[in-house]
Amino acid sequence: MDAQACPVNQRFWTPGVVVLAFLMAAGAVAIVARFVGGIGYVSNLSNARPWGIWVGIDVASGVALAAGGFTTGFLAHIAGRHYYEPIVRPALLTAMLGYTFVVLGLIIDIGRSWAIWKPMIFHNTNSVLFEVAMCVMFYLNVLYLEFAPIVVERYKGRVRLPGLLAIFNGPAEALLSLADAVLPKIMWILIIAGVVLSCMHQSSLGSLMLIAPTKIHPLWYTPILPLLFLTSAIAVGYPMVVFETTIITSSLKRDGEMHILASLTRITIFLLGFYMVLKVGDMVVRGTYVYLLDGTAQTNSFLVELILGVIVPWVMLLCPAVRRSRRALFIACTMIVGGVLLNRINVFIVGFTSRLSDGSYFPSVSEILVTVGLISGLMFIYRVLVTYLPVLSGAHQEVSS
Amino acid sequence: MRLNRRGFFKVVGAAGVAVAGTGQNAGAWHSKAPKDPYGCLVDLTRCIGCRKCEEACNRVNRLPPPELPFDDPTVLDTRRRPTDKAYTVVNRYYTGKLDERSKLVPTFVKIQCMHCQDPACVSACIVGALTKKENGAVHYDVGKCIGCRYCMVACPFEIPAYEYYDPITPRVMKCTFCYERISKQGGLPGCAEICPVEALTFGKRSTLLEVARKRIKQDPARYLDHIYGEKELGGTSWMYISGEPFESVGFRPLPAEPIPRLTETIQHSLFSYLWSPALLFALLGGLMWSTHKKQNTSEKGGES
Ligand code: SF4
Ligand code: SF4
Numbered sequence: 215m216d217a218q219a220c221p222v223n224q225r226f227w228t229p230g231v232v233v234l235a236f237l238m239a240a241g242a243v244a245i246v247a248r249f250v251g252g253i254g255y256v257s258n259l260s261n262a263r264p265w266g267i268w269v270g271i272d273v274a275s276g277v278a279l280a281a282g283g284f285t286t287g288f289l290a291h292i293a294g295r296h297y298y299e300p301i302v303r304p305a306l307l308t309a310m311l312g313y314t315f316v317v318l319g320l321i322i323d324i325g326r327s328w329a330i331w332k333p334m335i336f337h338n339t340n341s342v343l344f345e346v347a348m349c350v351m352f353y354l355n356v357l358y359l360e361f362a363p364i365v366v367e368r369y370k371g372r373v374r375l376p377g378l379l380a381i382f383n384g385p386a387e388a389l390l391s392l393a394d395a396v397l398p399k400i401m402w403i404l405i406i407a408g409v410v411l412s413c414m415h416q417s418s419l420g421s422l423m424l425i426a427p428t429k430i431h432p433l434w435y436t437p438i439l440p441l442l443f444l445t446s447a448i449a450v451g452y453p454m455v456v457f458e459t460t461i462i463t464s465s466l467k468r469d470g471e472m473h474i475l476a477s478l479t480r481i482t483i484f485l486l487g488f489y490m491v492l493k494v495g496d497m498v499v500r501g502t503y504v505y506l507l508d509g510t511a512q513t514n515s516f517l518v519e520l521i522l523g524v525i526v527p528w529v530m531l532l533c534p535a536v537r538r539s540r541r542a543l544f545i546a547c548t549m550i551v552g553g554v555l556l557n558r559i560n561v562f563i564v565g566f567t568s569r570l571s572d573g574s575y576f577p578s579v580s581e582i583l584v585t586v587g588l589i590s591g592l593m594f595i596y597r598v599l600v601t602y603l604p605v606l607s608g609a610h611q612e613v614s615s
Numbered sequence: 616m617r618l619n620r621r622g623f624f625k626v627v628g629a630a631g632v633a634v635a636g637t638g639q640n641a642g643a644w645h646s647k648a649p650k651d652p653y654g655c656l657v658d659l660t661r662c663i664g665c666r667k668c669e670e671a672c673n674r675v676n677r678l679p680p681p682e683l684p685f686d687d688p689t690v691l692d693t694r695r696r697p698t699d700k701a702y703t704v705v706n707r708y709y710t711g712k713l714d715e716r717s718k719l720v721p722t723f724v725k726i727q728c729m730h731c732q733d734p735a736c737v738s739a740c741i742v743g744a745l746t747k748k749e750n751g752a753v754h755y756d757v758g759k760c761i762g763c764r765y766c767m768v769a770c771p772f773e774i775p776a777y778e779y780y781d782p783i784t785p786r787v788m789k790c791t792f793c794y795e796r797i798s799k800q801g802g803l804p805g806c807a808e809i810c811p812v813e814a815l816t817f818g819k820r821s822t823l824l825e826v827a828r829k830r831i832k833q834d835p836a837r838y839l840d841h842i843y844g845e846k847e848l849g850g851t852s853w854m855y856i857s858g859e860p861f862e863s864v865g866f867r868p869l870p871a872e873p874i875p876r877l878t879e880t881i882q883h884s885l886f887s888y889l890w891s892p893a894l895l896f897a898l899l900g901g902l903m904w905s906t907h908k909k910q911n912t913s914e915k916g917g918e919s
């Protein structure tokens with residue numbers, strides 16, 4: 215490994231971070247309004263459209279785009295490709311924060327937020343949502359434990375809490391030592407469990423909408439929807455890593471890890487290609503291509519998802535020139551990420567119709583503010599954590615003007 | 616990362632045994648429908664649109680008073696859906712049918728929860744707050760509900776409504792089939808009890824099917840030969856007979872296949888006894904172990 219992971223030591227309040235803080239504040243206002251006036255007060259949800267962007271984006275897309283955590287973990291630690299080690303920590307941090315915000319999104323979306331623990335007591339094993347909830351809960355804990363050694367590495371033997379909190383120095387130190395003693399021994403279990411739990415709920419998120427055959431557009435309603443969700447999550451894992459690594463390295467002016475990213479995307483050609491074959495094959499087998507040219511908003515959204523989100527970036531990745539160019543690689547990976555995001559939005563929102571009631575839905579401003587606020591919060595905390603913890607690698611900085 | 620050999624094989628081995636032990640236990644899907652439930656037959660040729668059932672439902676369920684009184688005829692000018700404040704509503708349809716004086720004849724349709732025999736909402740509910748009772752009612756237990764609204768996503772009849780303006784303790788609201796009332800000997804649902812023209816007939820579902828068939832047979836000019844709810848989605852406790860095509864009075868054609876069948880089959884064939892996660896765990900463990908070993912030996916080989 216050429217560069218050890220280390221904390222970022224740079225000016226924190228850049229203009230970008232200030233914008234994040236503003237968006238977070240706006241989101242916070244909308245969240246307060248939701249808990250004062252109710253879901254109906256801030257959102258455009260209705261009896262016909264019970265799920266909107268809070269489920270479609272915050273939860274479903276959030277889970278899909280956090281797939282970088284388990285896919286890189288698999289690559290570096292299970293398949294033993296230590297070459298990829300430098301991207302494991304950032305991907306792990308994204309996954310940990312991603313799932314944390316998935317749960318926050320759920321707390322805001324469900325009507326009885328305080329009852330969120332009830333599925334632990336009352337089980338309905340027929341319910342896909344029950345399985346998803348259990349997996350997300352366990353996986354979130356797995357992620358925290360997987361991340362803990364990074365905290366240990368930074369603070370063990372160096373706990374200096376400020377002011378009155380200093381009385382907790384001892385207990386905190388003991389906790390870190392305990393973690394340091396136990397975690398390395400069970401880490402392999404956590405890593406495998408993380409992959410298993412991810413495969414379970416990534417696919418089950420696709421099964422979720424199979425309970426509504428009369429409501430989901432046939433372009434998306436297929437019995438292999440769980441398989442499509444799983445394969446697309448696996449396919450989007452590495453492009454998501456490329457996407458965020460590029461953004462972070464260029465905004466923090468760090469080493470781009472270009473060689474690692476380029477070889478990651480070579481794997482993506484296979485993974486995305488597999489998803490593409492499944493998706494197109496499913497369309498051919500079920501004969502749903504008859505809808506493709508009917509010009510409805512749903513069909514157009516499907517075409518964008520398939521062409522701009524899957525086929526074009528896949529062809530781009532085939533060219534070695536694209537994989538060598540930082541900018542072209544970033545564009546291709548952004549398209550893949552956007553394609554999976556659009557797929558989740560399509561399945562949960564665009565493809566959902568309620569024919570008996572008036573089911574038109576477009577998110578309200580406050581609804582969007584909540585979502586944007588949550589995403590900003592995630593990015594803000596990411597920025598805070600990489601400041602204090604050794605997550606990003608590459609001490610040597612790129613030469614910048 | 617350090618791998619402890621003994622611990623490793625203990626865990627992976629246990630997973631393997633679990634897999635071997637469970638094998639193909641995920642059997643075929645079975646309907647969980649009660650054998651002899653109650654039901655209600657709605658005869659659309661009899662309904663006169665008086666909305667007395669709406670009023671009775673409002674009273675027996677202690678729902679808030681409506682904006683316009685129940686005898687205000689203008690209410691029927693708009694198509695309505697059940698809401699969190701009204702478990703049942705009557706809509707008026709003009710299908711083009713004319714009477715002797717060439718005036719359009721309205722058809723009135725009461726809608727409420729169908730109390731499906733294999734309800735999608737019950738299968739979907741994350742905590743099992745919704746249950747199909749032996750007497751046919753699909754019952755909601757607010758004490759378990761977390762407000763995820765997956766039941767609303769699942770319901771093919773778009774029935775459950777939500778108290779969206781309650782910030783802390785909103786409830787899912789839908790027709791209860793007057794569960795308490797019909798659990799008592801001789802008890803009738805509020806709506807069926809009040810109906811002045813016997814458009815609503817309460818009774819055992821099997822009896823109601825006979826009644827419906829008899830009516831259709833005795834007056835084939837008056838009825839279409841279709842009992843909506845007999846076969847739809849595996850059957851529903853509430854059923855309809857009509858003189859006008861169902862599609863023209865707000866009903867969708869639906870398959871006979873119960874909705875939960877697909878998801879429950881997927882879930883149980885993949886996850887019963889957690890066999891597939893256990894298998895995946897074992898496979899990944901094996902892979903991890905072998906790459907780890909290979910790298911150890913090659914490292915040693917390199918050093919020597
Ligand atoms: S009509 Fe809807 S709410 Fe009623 S039992 Fe059927 S699925 Fe459930
Ligand atoms: S909203 Fe309540 S009743 Fe409906 S599925 Fe969720 S927990 Fe069950």
Ligand code: SF4
Pocket residue numbers: 671672673675676702703727789790791792793804805806807
């Ligand atoms: S059965 Fe009871 S709850 Fe349902 S519509 Fe009739 S009166 Fe209302």
